[in-house]
Amino acid sequence: MANRKIRVLLAKLGLDSHTVGITVIAGALRDAGMEVIYTGLRQTPDMVVQAAVQEDADVIGISSLSGAQMQHIPKLLDRLRSAEADDKLVVVGGVIPDEDAAELKAAGVDEVFTMGARTEDIATFIRTWWEAERR
Amino acid sequence: MERDPIVLAERALGGHQGAGARLIRMLEEGDEGATEGLRAVLPSAGRAHLLGVTGPPGAGKSTLVDRMAAEYRRRGSRVGIIAVDPSSPFTGGAVLGDRVRMHDHAADPGVFIRSMATRGQLGGLARATFEATTVLDAMGYDVVLIETVGVGQDEVDVADLAHTTVVVSIPGMGDDVQAIKAGILEIADLFVVNKADLPGADRVAKHIGAALHMRAAPIDAWQPPILMTEAERAGGIVDVIDGIDAHRAHLRSSGGLDRKVIRRRERVFHDVLRERAAARALACAPRQGAEILSAMRSGELDPYTAVEALLGVEA
Ligand SMILES: Nc1nc2c(ncn2[C@@H]2O[C@H](COP(=O)(O)OP(=O)(O)OP(=O)(O)O)[C@@H](O)[C@H]2O)c(=O)[nH]1
Numbered sequence: 033m034a035n036r037k038i039r040v041l042l043a044k045l046g047l048d049s050h051t052v053g054i055t056v057i058a059g060a061l062r063d064a065g066m067e068v069i070y071t072g073l074r075q076t077p078d079m080v081v082q083a084a085v086q087e088d089a090d091v092i093g094i095s096s097l098s099g100a101q102m103q104h105i106p107k108l109l110d111r112l113r114s115a116e117a118d119d120k121l122v123v124v125g126g127v128i129p130d131e132d133a134a135e136l137k138a139a140g141v142d143e144v145f146t147m148g149a150r151t152e153d154i155a156t157f158i159r160t161w162w163e164a165e166r167r
Numbered sequence: 168m169e170r171d172p173i174v175l176a177e178r179a180l181g182g183h184q185g186a187g188a189r190l191i192r193m194l195e196e197g198d199e200g201a202t203e204g205l206r207a208v209l210p211s212a213g214r215a216h217l218l219g220v221t222g223p224p225g226a227g228k229s230t231l232v233d234r235m236a237a238e239y240r241r242r243g244s245r246v247g248i249i250a251v252d253p254s255s256p257f258t259g260g261a262v263l264g265d266r267v268r269m270h271d272h273a274a275d276p277g278v279f280i281r282s283m284a285t286r287g288q289l290g291g292l293a294r295a296t297f298e299a300t301t302v303l304d305a306m307g308y309d310v311v312l313i314e315t316v317g318v319g320q321d322e323v324d325v326a327d328l329a330h331t332t333v334v335v336s337i338p339g340m341g342d343d344v345q346a347i348k349a350g351i352l353e354i355a356d357l358f359v360v361n362k363a364d365l366p367g368a369d370r371v372a373k374h375i376g377a378a379l380h381m382r383a384a385p386i387d388a389w390q391p392p393i394l395m396t397e398a399e400r401a402g403g404i405v406d407v408i409d410g411i412d413a414h415r416a417h418l419r420s421s422g423g424l425d426r427k428v429i430r431r432r433e434r435v436f437h438d439v440l441r442e443r444a445a446a447r448a449l450a451c452a453p454r455q456g457a458e459i460l461s462a463m464r465s466g467e468l469d470p471y472t473a474v475e476a477l478l479g480v481e482a
């Protein structure tokens with residue numbers, strides 16, 4: 033069982049077209065030994081759920097820099113529940129006002145990382161969860 | 168989520184994508200128990216046409232696979248896709264980006280896309296990919312496309328697993344090297360020159376044609392067609408799918424399919440044998456194994472003597 037890897041699906045929802053942040057995160061998680069499935073821009077919640085199920089992703093990471101997170105993410109959580117895929121860790125990163133972050137966490141997002149977050153901390157958060165919850 | 172391989176296998180056969188995905192995951196991890204799940208789905212496999220798509224980095228393989236999947240969907244087929252990318256040799260991690268080009272199918276349950284990292288293990292590509300294609304085949308996907316980057320050995324590997332191998336070339340990469348690279352001519356059942364919108368595509372096609380002309384006559388008398396595509400704007404895709412269908416018909420009528428199936432079985436047998444025999448040799452006497460390994464590392468034992476010593480250890 034030496035070949036267990038954490039699989040992380042990274043996506044951007046809606047029309048948000050800033051790719052720098054998510055590319056940096058993808059590289060950092062790869063360097064932390066994870067398998068990152070990058071799905072790119074303009075995803076819908078249904079697309080993310082289907083991809084996460086087919087890829088057996090442990091973690092779903094949503095990058096949001098457009099301010100539209102409140103529009104898409106609750107819908108994503110809802111779709112995950114109906115697909116019985118809500119055992120996955122859901123993390124959101126980007127430009128997220130505090131009140132939105134609180135609301136997202138109340139809705140079921142596991143953690144919100146705002147712009148200042150260090151990539152190592154994100155990787156550590158994921159690994160800690162995975163070691164405790166999953167295996 | 169469930170981790171009992173038999174339960175997963177049953178659910179996967181019933182069409183549950185998450186169960187199929189988890190079974191593939193456990194197989195990829197080398198979980199020996201998961202083999203029971205693979206055995207349970209094997210009787211349902213064997214119907215899909217397995218299609219390898221290989222070529223240099225950035226040739227447009229994912230774009231092509233996406234357009235091919237769209238054409239198969241139009242023809243009423245369900246499509247599985249395994250997109251293989253290399254793992255980082257330093258960290259063991261990977262960024263798997265092929266899905267970016269496959270958005271059109273991202274919400275279509277008739278298309279199952281699985282990204283797979285090579286994980287750098289001996290025979291890893293072949294074994295894990297074989298098992299994933301078998302699961303998708305058993306789940307009723309009519310065609311399973313396997314995308315691999317054609318650097319080094321991987322393109323030859325994929326030819327061991329696929330019924331039809333599509334080799335993708337593009338203009339502007341040094342035509343001679345690309346077309347005549349050892350092994351490529353032998354494995355290609357179809358040549359696709361993608362990015363035909365760019366200058367030089369005709370020359371690439373000509374080079375391939377000339378090289379094909381010079382090679383020894385193929386054992387099964389199939390003449391690989393050389394097709395031009397503009398995957399980006401979905402140009403030439405219908406001809407590619409028709410060409411694959413023609414190859415499939417040829418395989419059936421010539422007995423070539425049986426040969427491919429046998430080659431696939433042999434390949435998997437040897438990969439699994441190598442992997443498990445090595446794992447068991449190392450595990451059967453953990454303490455002596457570790458001593459032998461450390462003596463080998465320090466140079467006290469040469470690698471050959473170390474292997475003989477390990478194989479000589481009584482469990
Ligand atoms: N000009 C032109 N560009 C194309 C065509 N098909 C694909 N591309 C572009 O080629 C680039 C690479 O495409 P991909 O489909 O990702 O290529 P790939 O072979 O899967 O790449 P890797 O998986 O990274 O090896 C993208 O920018 C595509 O838009 C084409 O027909 N013409």
Ligand SMILES: [Mg+2]
Pocket residue numbers: 228229230264265314
């Ligand atoms: Mg690709």
